[in-house]
Amino acid sequence: MRKTRESDLSDRRSAAADAKAAQLRAFRAAQEAAAPTRLARQEERLAVAVAREERRAERDRIKREEQARIQAEAAAHQAALEAAARAEIEAREKAEKDRISRVIADEAARKAERDRRYANRKARQR
Structure with a gap:
């Protein structure tokens, strides 16, 4: 198929510039239309x-509270173990x-008994 009109370089450049400007206008119009939904x-x-x-932040707070509770329980358990060990030692x-x-x-009772027997024996001998 043959072109009826010969297009030279300047015609092609102006057509490309027009197409580019049309795309830019369409893009800006789409941006303005989409601005409320974008916001x-x-x-x-x-x-x-x-x-x-x-x-x-809530999960971190709960985690810190749980760790503090576990440490307090461990300290109480350790204190109980130490108290039990002290009580056992005492x-x-x-x-x-x-x-x-x-x-x-x-x-002392055996010595007293021995002394009593000794005294009885000495008393019998006299």
């Missing part, structure tokens, strides 16, 4: 980001002291 979407995204940050020491005092009392 609404930006506000919605901002609200979502704020809500996400609040949820993250009970052992008391039992040892009681045993020693019983041994001393038994030894």
